[in-house]
Amino acid sequence: MESVGDVVRGCKRYCEEVIVVDDCSSDNTKVVSEQAGGTVIRNNTRLGLVKSMVRGFEVASGDIIVTLDADGQHNPSEIEDLVQPIIDGEADLVLGRRTCKPPFSERVISEVVNLRVKCFDVGSGFRAVSLGVARKMRLWGACPCGSFVLEAYECGARVTEVPICIQSRKYGKSHWSAISRGLTHTKQLMMLIQHMLL
Secondary structure, eight states, rough: THHHHHHHHHHHHOOOOOOEOOOSSSSSSSHHHTTTTEEEEEEESSSOHHHHHHHHHHHSSSSSSEETTTTTOOOOGGGOOOOOOOHHTSSEEEEESSOOOOOOOHHHHHHTTTTSSSSSSSTTOOOOEEHHHHHOOOOOOSSSSTTTHHHHHHTTOOEEEEEBBBOOSSOOOOOOOOOOOHHHHHHHHHHHHHHOOO
């Protein structure tokens, strides 16, 4: 919660609209986000990341939607780099390619997705997508890793990547443990394989 205000203020420098989807938090996320200038969509029950993204896409009004994490590890100053290929008409989905090596489970997911879509960092949460493609997408999965890219590609999106830097957290710790990451990504991998075989 401590970082969300900084993230919203950072995004406001580069975006006309900043939407925070509050997934039934028990802290002051809503108040802090609104004070920073964000528009808050609050879920009445916990929906998880994928369905929360759907809610955000439904209310977004800009021509390009940028997604990023609220933990402060994504630098809003790189938003301009992410959206430029879409503005230039070269892509419909731009992934922020992390310069650090993604976790092992994400690398496995990337290998599977690369059988259909050639890109390196399918687990990046920092991405830009055109509104037209976003509104066509039926987001699914245990998390967006890989499924976001596949869904966009199947909706006709041209996919590219630009390098991004990951910043150190200023506040708190990740909710991901090795066990929770492994379980979620194993479930996601099974769903991806099933989807690709259909």
